[in-house]
Amino acid sequence: MRIPYYPGCTLHQKASGLDRSARVTAAALGIELVELPQWQCCGGLIPQIREAYMGLLAPARILVDAQKEGDRLLTLCTFCYNTLKRADRILRDDPESRRRIEDFLEEKYYGVRVVHLLEVLRDEVGWDSVRQQVVRPLDWKVAPYYGCLLLRPYKEIGLDDPEDPTIMEDFLRCLGCTVVNFPAKTECCGSFLSVTKPELAKECSRQIVQKAAQTGAQVIVTTCPLCQFNLDRFQGDGPTSDGRYRSVPILYFTQPLAFALGLDEGVFFPDQHRVSPQRLFSSPTKEGRA
Amino acid sequence: MVSLTLPKRIADRDWIKEIEELSGENLFACYQCGKCSAGCPLAFAMDLLPHQVIRLLQLELVNEVLNSSAPWFCVGCLTCATRCPKGVDLAKVMEAIRTLLLREGKEERRPFPLPTEIMTEAPQQASVSAFRKLSL
Ligand code: SF4
Ligand code: SF4
Numbered sequence: 001m002r003i004p005y006y007p008g009c010t011l012h013q014k015a016s017g018l019d020r021s022a023r024v025t026a027a028a029l030g031i032e033l034v035e036l037p038q039w040q041c042c043g044g045l046i047p048q049i050r051e052a053y054m055g056l057l058a059p060a061r062i063l064v065d066a067q068k069e070g071d072r073l074l075t076l077c078t079f080c081y082n083t084l085k086r087a088d089r090i091l092r093d094d095p096e097s098r099r100r101i102e103d104f105l106e107e108k109y110y111g112v113r114v115v116h117l118l119e120v121l122r123d124e125v126g127w128d129s130v131r132q133q134v135v136r137p138l139d140w141k142v143a144p145y146y147g148c149l150l151l152r153p154y155k156e157i158g159l160d161d162p163e164d165p166t167i168m169e170d171f172l173r174c175l176g177c178t179v180v181n182f183p184a185k186t187e188c189c190g191s192f193l194s195v196t197k198p199e200l201a202k203e204c205s206r207q208i209v210q211k212a213a214q215t216g217a218q219v220i221v222t223t224c225p226l227c228q229f230n231l232d233r234f235q236g237d238g239p240t241s242d243g244r245y246r247s248v249p250i251l252y253f254t255q256p257l258a259f260a261l262g263l264d265e266g267v268f269f270p271d272q273h274r275v276s277p278q279r280l281f282s283s284p285t286k287e288g289r290a
Numbered sequence: 291m292v293s294l295t296l297p298k299r300i301a302d303r304d305w306i307k308e309i310e311e312l313s314g315e316n317l318f319a320c321y322q323c324g325k326c327s328a329g330c331p332l333a334f335a336m337d338l339l340p341h342q343v344i345r346l347l348q349l350e351l352v353n354e355v356l357n358s359s360a361p362w363f364c365v366g367c368l369t370c371a372t373r374c375p376k377g378v379d380l381a382k383v384m385e386a387i388r389t390l391l392l393r394e395g396k397e398e399r400r401p402f403p404l405p406t407e408i409m410t411e412a413p414q415q416a417s418v419s420a421f422r423k424l425s426l
Contacts, residue, residue: 044419
């Protein structure tokens with residue numbers, strides 16, 4: 001199946017590992033990601049307040065271009081997913097916003113269904129089919145981490161339960177992983193505060209990593225480049241004063257997928273990690289031990 | 291009886307109404323259960339807890355809220371909005387407060403020095419989002 005794809009600014013650069021691992025794994029599972037012929041940054045976050053038309057313009061421009069390529073648009077970055085999906089909702093539900101944006105862009109907007117690769121795997125490829133294509137079942141103990149924007153607000157995103165989601169757990173089990181019960185899975189990593197108030201993002205992130213470490217998880221898996229960065233980056237600053245801290249590598253969900261599917265080119269991006277996940281990729285797999 | 295002296299610019303405006311209009315939220319729906327503050331990941335850094343922001347607005351103690359760090363530390367994670375039993379979306383309230391202050395052009399809200407090391411390492415979405423949130 002062919003799906004128009006919006007990488008977004010971060011995936012073209014700092015999080016190229018997410019982009020590359022997604023492209024190879026999607027292709028292996030029969031999904032052709034067709035990058036939009038032209039696109040720009042979505043603005044990162046959707047304005048929360050009313051009548052913030054300027055903030056709506058960037059995602060609206062992407063959606064207007066995307067509707068020429070098909071009736072849906074695939075994203076990987078959690079921020080892009082949230083922003084584009086909510087922008088589509090605003091443009092569909094609020095006639096005044098749509099009128100102003102259409103007037104400005106001089107184009108009509110009919111609606112685009114914004115989807116995440118995870119939901120395409122669940123709803124269209126199907127977990128069973130993913131499981132059948134695994135050639136290297138992963139004997140890993142994993143903490144799935146969703147963060148905030150992949151799930152919230154539920155009424156507009158609707159991907160999974162905003163407080164106790166299971167889509168990532170289901171996905172990881174298909175790959176053979178053992179999934180730990182991780183109560184901090186929907187807590188926020190401090191988001192963009194990492195660039196304006198790094199000490200606050202560090203506090204949020206380290207709490208999450210520490211909780212994951214306490215479950216015995218070997219790795220945290222996420223969908224978001226900023227979660228990946230925050231959780232990973234602030235571990236580089238040393239252990240906590242109480243000595244209970246253990247470092248945990250952070251991977252995009254597409255990396256274990258690539259490894260399990262035997263697609264080595266989409267597995268490991270050494271320059272994108274402070275806490276190296278390399279050990280995981282050399283540990284014996286279920287198949288290897290059998 | 292407590293008396294507050296507000297600068298004229300602040301006193302002359304109906305901030306409560308402006309915050310309600312911009313956010314689309316009813317501040318008086320909140321019954322102070324505190325669930326928002328209990329789950330807020332940035333509450334530890336705020337000088338007013340999220341539920342206190344709402345309470346002070348209900349009491350028309352606008353000045354305290356306008357000088358609070360809370361709206362500037364809120365990242366819009368929507369934990370509060372997801373859990374509020376009264377359906378109040380505090381992220382919208384926080385953004386409305388921030389926006390009104392930015393429109394005032396408050397001096398301390400102008401661009402501030404950013405840690406360059408992190409800025410160069412962080413994913414683009416972090417700087418894009420920070421500027422979107424913290425500027426007009
Ligand atoms: S959760 Fe809702 S009702 Fe409870 S204090 Fe917070 S805003 Fe008020
Ligand atoms: S949206 Fe803001 S106020 Fe609400 S929980 Fe998140 S950081 Fe706290």
